[in-house]
Amino acid sequence: MAAIELKYAAGKQRGQVPWPAAWLSPKLLSAAEPTALIAAALRQPIGCPPLEQIIKPQESVLIVTSDITRYTGSEIYLPILVAELNRIGVVDEQISILIALGIHRSQTVEEHRKILGPLYGRIAVFDHDCDNPGQLVELGRTDNGLPVSINRRAVEADRLIVTGTVGFHYFAGFGGGRKGLVPGIAGRETCMQSHFTVFNPPAIGGKHPRATTGLLEGNPVHQTLLQAARLAKPDFLLNTVLSPQKELLGVFCGDLEQAHLAGCELVRDLFQVPLAQAADLAIISCGGEPKDINFIQSQKALDYGCRAVREGGTIILLAACRDGFGNATFYDWFKYQDLDEFERALRADYQINGQTALTTLSKARRFRVILVSEFSAGQTARMGMEKAAELSSAIELARADLPAEPTVVVIPDGGTVLPIVEKTV
Numbered sequence: 362m363a364a365i366e367l368k369y370a371a372g373k374q375r376g377q378v379p380w381p382a383a384w385l386s387p388k389l390l391s392a393a394e395p396t397a398l399i400a401a402a403l404r405q406p407i408g409c410p411p412l413e414q415i416i417k418p419q420e421s422v423l424i425v426t427s428d429i430t431r432y433t434g435s436e437i438y439l440p441i442l443v444a445e446l447n448r449i450g451v452v453d454e455q456i457s458i459l460i461a462l463g464i465h466r467s468q469t470v471e472e473h474r475k476i477l478g479p480l481y482g483r484i485a486v487f488d489h490d491c492d493n494p495g496q497l498v499e500l501g502r503t504d505n506g507l508p509v510s511i512n513r514r515a516v517e518a519d520r521l522i523v524t525g526t527v528g529f530h531y532f533a534g535f536g537g538g539r540k541g542l543v544p545g546i547a548g549r550e551t552c553m554q555s556h557f558t559v560f561n562p563p564a565i566g567g568k569h570p571r572a573t574t575g576l577l578e579g580n581p582v583h584q585t586l587l588q589a590a591r592l593a594k595p596d597f598l599l600n601t602v603l604s605p606q607k608e609l610l611g612v613f614c615g616d617l618e619q620a621h622l623a624g625c626e627l628v629r630d631l632f633q634v635p636l637a638q639a640a641d642l643a644i645i646s647c648g649g650e651p652k653d654i655n656f657i658q659s660q661k662a663l664d665y666g667c668r669a670v671r672e673g674g675t676i677i678l679l680a681a682c683r684d685g686f687g688n689a690t691f692y693d694w695f696k697y698q699d700l701d702e703f704e705r706a707l708r709a710d711y712q713i714n715g716q717t718a719l720t721t722l723s724k725a726r727r728f729r730v731i732l733v734s735e736f737s738a739g740q741t742a743r744m745g746m747e748k749a750a751e752l753s754s755a756i757e758l759a760r761a762d763l764p765a766e767p768t769v770v771v772i773p774d775g776g777t778v779l780p781i782v783e784k785t786v
Contacts, residue, residue, distance in 0.1 A: 362377050362378065362379045363377070363378050363381075363382065364376075364377055364378075365377075365378055365382075365644070365752075365771060367644070367646035367679055367752065367771075367773055368646050368647075368648055368649030368679075368773065368774075369646065369649060369653070369679045369681050369733070369752075370649060370650055370653060370681035370683055371649065371650055372649075374646075374679055374733065374751060374752040375752065375753070376751075376752035376753040376755070376756050377753065377756070378644070378756060378769060378771070379756075380642075380766065380767055380769050381769065382644070382769040382770060382771050383636075383640075383768075383769070383770050383771070384770070384771050384772075384773065385634045385636065385669065385770050385771070385772045385778055385780055386634070386773065386774070386778065387604075387605065387631050387632045387634065387774070387777065387778055388630070388631045388632075390604070390610050390631060392604060392608035392609060392610055393609065393610075395434070395437050395438075395609045396437075396441060398609055398611070398612050399437070399438050399441045399442075399599075399609075399612050400441065401612075402599070402612035402613060402614040403441070403442070403445055403599075403614050405614075406597070406614040406615030406616075406620065407613060407614065407615035407616060407619045407620040407623055408615045408616030408618075408619030408620060409597065409615045409616045409619075412445055412446070412449060412597060413448075413449050415520065415596050415597060416446065416449055416451060416519075416520050416596070417449075417450070417519075418449060418450025418451060419450060419451065419452070419455060420451060420455065420519035420520055421455045421456075421457075421517075421518045421519045421520070422446055422451055422455060422456050422457075422518060422519065422520045422521075422522060423456075423457055423458075423459055423514050423515055423518035423520070423521050423522070424439065424442065424443075424456065424457070424458045424459070424522045424523075424524060425458075425459050425461050425515065425521070425522070425523045425524060425525075425541050425542065425545060425546055426439065426458060426459075426460060426461065426476060426524045426525065426541075427460075427461055427476075427524075427525045427526065427541065427545070428460050428461060428462050428463075428465055428468055428472070428476070429468060429472040429475065429476065429651060429654075430465060430651050430654055430655070430658050430687070431525070431526060431536070431651065432526070432603070432607055432651050433524065433525050433526040433601055433603070434526065434601045434603060434607070434609050435476050435477070435478070435524065436475065436476065436477065436478025436479070437478070437609065438524065438599060438601065438612070439458070439476075439477060439478065439480055439484075439524070440478060440479050440480055442522070442524070442599060443456060443480060443484060453483060453484060456484050456485075457484065457485040457486070457487065457514065457518070458477065458480070458484055458485065458486045458487070459486075459487050459488075459489055459512060459514055459515065459546060460473075460476065460486065460487065460488045460489060461489060461525070461541050461542075461545025461546050462488055462489045462490070462491070462545070462546075463489075463491065463544040463545055463547070463552055464491050464544065464549060464552050464688065464713060464714075465687075465688070467488045467490075468488055473486050487514065489512050489545070489546045491544075491547065491548050491549040491552060492548075492549055495513075496512055496513050496514075497510040497511065497512065497513060497548045498510060498511060498512075498513045498516045500516070500592040500593065501592055503585055503588045503589050503592075504588065505558070505585060507551065507554050507555055507585055507588075507589055508550060508551060508554065509543070509547070509551050509589045509592050509593075510547060510548035510550070510551050511542060511543070511546050511547050511548070511551070511592075511593050512546040512547075515542070515546055515593055516593070520596045520597075521593060521594065521595045521596050521597075522595070522596060522597045522598075522599065523538075523541040523542055523545075523590075523595050523597075523598050523599075523617070524541065524598070524599040524600065525537045525538070525540070525541040525545075525600055525601075526600060526601045526602065526603055527600050527601070527602050527613070527621065527624035527625055527627075527628050528602075528603075528628055528632075528776075528777060529574050529575055529628065529632065529661075529665060529777075529779050530574065530661075531573070531574050531660075531661055531664040531665070531720070532556075532559045532568070532572045532573060532574075532582055532716075532720075533572075533580070533582045533583050533586060534573070534574065534575060534576045534577040534580045534582070534583045534625075535575070535577065535583075535621075535624075535625045535628065537600045537621055537624060537625075538587075538590075538598065538600060538617060538618065538620075538621025538622075538624070538625075539583075539586045539587045539589070539590035539591075539617060539618075539621065540586060540590075541590075541598075542589075542590040542593050542595060543555055543586050543589040543590045543593075544556070544586075544713075546593075547589070551589065552713060553711055553712060553713060554711070555582070555585050555586055555589055556582065556711070556713045556716060557711045558572070558581040558582050558584075558585045559572045559581070559582055559716060560704075560708065563708065566704070567704070569581050569582075574664065574665060574779055575629060575633065575779055577622075577625065587617075587618060590617060591617065595617050597614065597615070598613070598614065598615060598616065598617050598620045598621060599612065599613075599614050599620075600612070600613045600614075600620060600621060600624045601613075601624075602624050602627050602628055602631070605648050605773070605774035605777050610627070610631065611624065611627045613627075632777050632778050632779055633779045633781055634778050634779065634780050634781065635780075635781050635783055636669055636770065636780045636781065636782045636783065637782075637783055638768070638782060638783070639669065639670055639671040639674070639768075639782045640669055640670055640671065640674065640767075640768040640769060640770045641670075641671065641674050641675065641763055641764060641767035641768050641769065642670070642674060642675045642676075642677070642759055642763055642767050642768070642769045642770070643666050643667070643669045643670045643674070643675075643676050643677070643769075643770050643771075643772060644677045644679075644752075644755075644756075644769070644770070644771045644772070645662055645663070645666040645676060645677065645678050645679065645771075645772045645775035646662070646679040646772070646773050646774070646775055647659045647661075647662040647678075647679065647680050647775050647776045648662070648773070648774040648775060648776045648777055650681075650683075652775075652776035652777075653679070653680040653681050653682060653776070654681075654682070654683065654684045654687075655682050655683075655684040655685055655686060655687030656680065656682045656685070656686045656687055656691070656721075656734075656736075656744075657686065657687030657688060657691060657714065657717055658687060658776070659678070659680035659682055659734075659776075660717060660720065660721050661775075661776050662678065662680065662772075662775030662776040663676065663678055663680075663721070663724055663730070663775075664720060664724065665775060665776075665778065665779050665780065666678070666772050666775045666778075666780065667724050667727070667728055668779070668780045668781070668782060669770050669772065669780035669782065670728055670770075672727060672728075673727070673728065673729075674728055674729070675728065675729045675730075675731065675759045675762055675763060676728050676729070676730045676731070677731045677733065677749070677752070677755045677756065677759060678730060678731070678732050678733065678734075678746075678775075679733045679734075679752060680732065680733070680734050681734060681735055682734045682735055682736060683735060687714075688714045690712060690714050690715075691714040691715075691717065691718055692718075692740070692743070692744075694706075694707075694712075694714065694715045694718035694719070695718060695722065695743045695744055695745075698722075700719070700722065700723060700726065703718075703719050703722065704719060707719055718744075721744055721745070722744065722745045724745075725744060725745025725746050726745060729747070729759075729762055730745065730746040730747070731746065731747045731748075731749050731755045731758050731759060732744075732746040732747065732748060732749065733749045733750070733751060733752055733755050734748075736748070
């Protein structure tokens with residue numbers, strides 16, 4: 362029997378695992394000194410000139426950065442980025458920061474302080490509002506007919522810089538890059554329709570096979586997001602790659618697509634973890650806050666981690682979700698319990714949160730999922746899962762469906778790691 366300790370919200374959950382267990386962790390890479398790492402990336406951007414050759418003194422600059430649900434290292438890189446703009450001759454009053462909320466809630470004052478770090482109170486900061494027509498400008502349509510509207514500040518600024526972090530994404534392939542703009546600062550219709558490309562045509566049904574984690578080539582969601590984001594004509598990208606401990610492992614600056622692709626390669630190399638065969642049981646922590654701040658964020662760890670488990674196997678997911686579901690409409694979608702009916706309803710009235718809910722319920726039907734969270738037993742059951750009060754009781758619940766000598770994996774940073782099974786059983 363082995364004692365395990367896994368991150369849960371801002372603390373830990375502890376339990377005893379009565380079987381041998383393999384731990385799935387990313388490759389170890391020493392974190393570099395952040396200031397030097399960021400400065401070097403700014404000096405040698407990928408696919409475009411450095412900022413001093415792009416931006417003229419006194420031009421207005423809008424910097425887009427992620428909200429509190431996605432830690433990016435913004436409190437570290439934003440001051441360095443602003444210092445570089447100041448060096449070029451762009452004064453503070455000509456710089457503003459836009460929080461890429463997508464369809465998420467507005468940020469609190471304290472959350473703005475965390476995102477901006479020492480820049481709070483010095484540089485103007487605004488929250489994007491996807492439902493405010495006065496904030497939005499129509500930019501045209503993509504080749505597949507997607508209407509693209511984005512925040513007016515991004516269009517009216519002389520220069521546009523998008524920042525964020527690169528990690529796996531469960532149907533766009535990878536986060537970061539173009540996602541900072543679309544859906545980050547896009548109108549609601551643009552957000553919804555861009556994500557609708559996750560589906561096959563109605564005659565085929567189901568999810569497009571290439572709209573999946575870690576895949577960009579031929580991914581219809583990625584292709585739509587990239588083309589939509591290019592309509593905003595961003596001048597520069599700064600993306601980080603972070604360790605599960607939130608240390609900066611890499612910084613990629615430059616062209617929207619080329620710098621992002623370089624970041625994706627590092628993520629794939631570090632966080633894609635091979636597994637000899639699918640396990641009977643996976644014990645998964647999202648990695649603590651903010652990766653388990655709400656269920657919409659937490660389900661990414663479920664989506665990645667279930668790849669380590671055989672069909673019909675058991676998953677224990679630690680996801681506190683102190684901020685609830687993450688969107689007011691998410692839970693409502695579970696009124697559909699038949700998956701075919703669910704998909705028909707979603708095609709008729711597509712919502713991103715509905716897609717996430719369908720993905721969740723589909724996983725809960727393929728695996729036995731025991732959820733340790735702040736949700737009630739009733740809420741948990743409606744999402745297709747079983748409620749456990751803590752890790753130790755979840756392990757006891759899991760015993761019933763397991764063989765006498767189960768294969769077990771522990772994934773301490775499920776919101777970061779992508780298991781790849783080399784052989785299925």
